[in-house]
Amino acid sequence: MLDRRNFLKAASLATAETLVGSNLHALTQPQDATSRPIAANDHIQFALIGAGIRGQAITQVALQIPGAKLVAVSDTYQGRRDHSKELWGNDIFTTVDYKEILTRKDIDAVVIATPDHWHKQVAVDAMHAGKDVYCEKPMIHRYSDGPEMIAAARATNCILQIGSQRVSNVAYIKAKELLAAGAIGKLNMVTAWWDRNSALGAWDYSVPLDASPQTCDWPQFLGTAPQIPFSAEQFFQWRKWKAYGSGVAGDLFVHLFSGTHFVAGVHGPTRAMATGGLRFWKDGRNVPDVMVALYDYPEAFNLNLRVNFVNGGSESEGLIFTGDEGTMAIYGNSVTLNSTPLQKEPGYTVETFTFAMQKQFIQKYREMYPVRHPMGAPPMRSEVYAAARDYDDVYSHFYNFFHSVRTRQPVVEDAVFGYRAAGAALLSNLSYYSGKVQHWNPETMQLEA
Numbered sequence: 001m002l003d004r005r006n007f008l009k010a011a012s013l014a015t016a017e018t019l020v021g022s023n024l025h026a027l028t029q030p031q032d033a034t035s036r037p038i039a040a041n042d043h044i045q046f047a048l049i050g051a052g053i054r055g056q057a058i059t060q061v062a063l064q065i066p067g068a069k070l071v072a073v074s075d076t077y078q079g080r081r082d083h084s085k086e087l088w089g090n091d092i093f094t095t096v097d098y099k100e101i102l103t104r105k106d107i108d109a110v111v112i113a114t115p116d117h118w119h120k121q122v123a124v125d126a127m128h129a130g131k132d133v134y135c136e137k138p139m140i141h142r143y144s145d146g147p148e149m150i151a152a153a154r155a156t157n158c159i160l161q162i163g164s165q166r167v168s169n170v171a172y173i174k175a176k177e178l179l180a181a182g183a184i185g186k187l188n189m190v191t192a193w194w195d196r197n198s199a200l201g202a203w204d205y206s207v208p209l210d211a212s213p214q215t216c217d218w219p220q221f222l223g224t225a226p227q228i229p230f231s232a233e234q235f236f237q238w239r240k241w242k243a244y245g246s247g248v249a250g251d252l253f254v255h256l257f258s259g260t261h262f263v264a265g266v267h268g269p270t271r272a273m274a275t276g277g278l279r280f281w282k283d284g285r286n287v288p289d290v291m292v293a294l295y296d297y298p299e300a301f302n303l304n305l306r307v308n309f310v311n312g313g314s315e316s317e318g319l320i321f322t323g324d325e326g327t328m329a330i331y332g333n334s335v336t337l338n339s340t341p342l343q344k345e346p347g348y349t350v351e352t353f354t355f356a357m358q359k360q361f362i363q364k365y366r367e368m369y370p371v372r373h374p375m376g377a378p379p380m381r382s383e384v385y386a387a388a389r390d391y392d393d394v395y396s397h398f399y400n401f402f403h404s405v406r407t408r409q410p411v412v413e414d415a416v417f418g419y420r421a422a423g424a425a426l427l428s429n430l431s432y433y434s435g436k437v438q439h440w441n442p443e444t445m446q447l448e449a
């Protein structure tokens with residue numbers, strides 16, 4: 001198995017186009033100095049488990065990476081197994097039971113893009129079968145999933161990378177460098193949001209016209225979830241139910257957590273308070289469509305997050321990092337830095353004093369704080385770092401995954417990182433449903449009283 005992984009590395013990574021203007025900078029992925037061309041017949045053979053919207057999309061990207069070869073697909077819906085053959089050829093082995101994939105000796109790695117409630121079991125089974133794993137976010141569905149996945153990765157020495165692609169995104173890498181270099185001074189607050197303004201944004205995904213117990217393996221979909229009669233809606237729109245998904249926090253906050261933790265180099269919040277409600281999409285779902293939450297980080301900053309599925313203004317996401325010397329905003333694949341040094345002079349409010357006192361006060365003030373820039377203050381530093389328009393961080397994340405599979409070097413997003421991001425997201429759900437502030441120890445990754 002290790003021989004199969006002894007790959008040569010892909011020659012080049014995504015590049016950024018040169019941008020015009022002195023304060024615009026093109027972002028490029030750091031090059032691997034040891035890169036060399038890959039041999040034509042040198043493949044990592046992987047399988048996709050969960051060939052739905054995400055699974056099919058990321059497999060298309062993974063297949064652009066030199067040496068990556070898809071050989072098998074597992075899915076619980078017949079139509080997606082059939083479409084996998086349409087997309088990737090009749091030679092692709094397809095099965096409803098992912099365990100048939102795990103017994104195959106010709107498969108080095110699996111990509112898991114099932115609903116959240118299957119992530120842990122498939123990942124643990126795959127690692128015990130000797131397969132390296134790329135597992136979509138959120139890593140966990142329940143807190144007990146985290147330690148099991150971490151233990152399996154350690155016991156088997158298999159590679160386990162979690163699929164929060166922003167951790168490999170050039171904009172986030174740049175933001176991390178800027179923060180570490182003191183570009184915005186000391187961080188005191190992060191504000192991030194993810195709003196949507198459409199039915200699809202609120203998870204109303206299409207149900208195929210042939211959905212039935214004959215085409216959908218309902219028991220294999222349910223797994224350990226409560227055993228209820230077949231529901232095509234729950235099968236195809238599972239995010240709306242807690243039994244399979246993790247609400248807006250598990251779906252979207254988790255990206256904002258992984259971004260914040262990566263950029264700020266922190267492990268997670270100690271305290272969370274979340275609120276919100278089911279305000280519009282009252283279609284039988286049992287998770288909120290609006291959530292706002294506040295978190296304390298022991299590194300002395302606060303995080304506030306928001307997801308709004310009800311006319312949240314636009315389909316947008318963003319993260320703003322505020323420090324005592326400026327702000328840094330990440331939108332998509334770009335970072336905007338605005339350096340605004342904290343006002344050092346205390347200022348004065350003397351208008352209500354006598355004219356004589358005002359004159360005397362200002363004279364003394366100017367002796368203490370002489371005018372530094374008689375010609376006017378220098379312009380604020382304002383810079384934009386942007387990746388090429390066609391830059392795709394999923395490509396970077398898969399490049400990093402396959403690189404680890406080949407070299408056995410640590411992944412960019414391991415199970416501990418994934419657990420800390422998803423654990424913080426679940427903390428929001430705990431707070432929302434209990435109506436109480438929740439405590440978490442980000443070092444030991446345990447809930448606290």
Ligand SMILES: NC(=O)c1ccc[n+]([C@@H]2O[C@H](COP(=O)([O-])OP(=O)(O)OC[C@H]3O[C@@H](n4cnc5c(N)ncnc54)[C@H](O)[C@@H]3O)[C@@H](O)[C@H]2O)c1
Nearest residue numbers: 050051052053054055074075076077113114116136137221
């Ligand atoms: N990283 C990202 O930006 C990102 C984006 C979207 C989705 N995701 C994650 O990807 C995962 C899948 O989301 P999706 O939107 O593709 O859902 P989806 O419903 O479109 O696809 C899930 C597929 O898994 C199949 N499935 C269910 N149980 C299975 C089992 N036991 N064995 C094999 N297949 C099984 C279903 O039939 C379905 O086709 C989720 O965990 C989601 O959070 C991540």
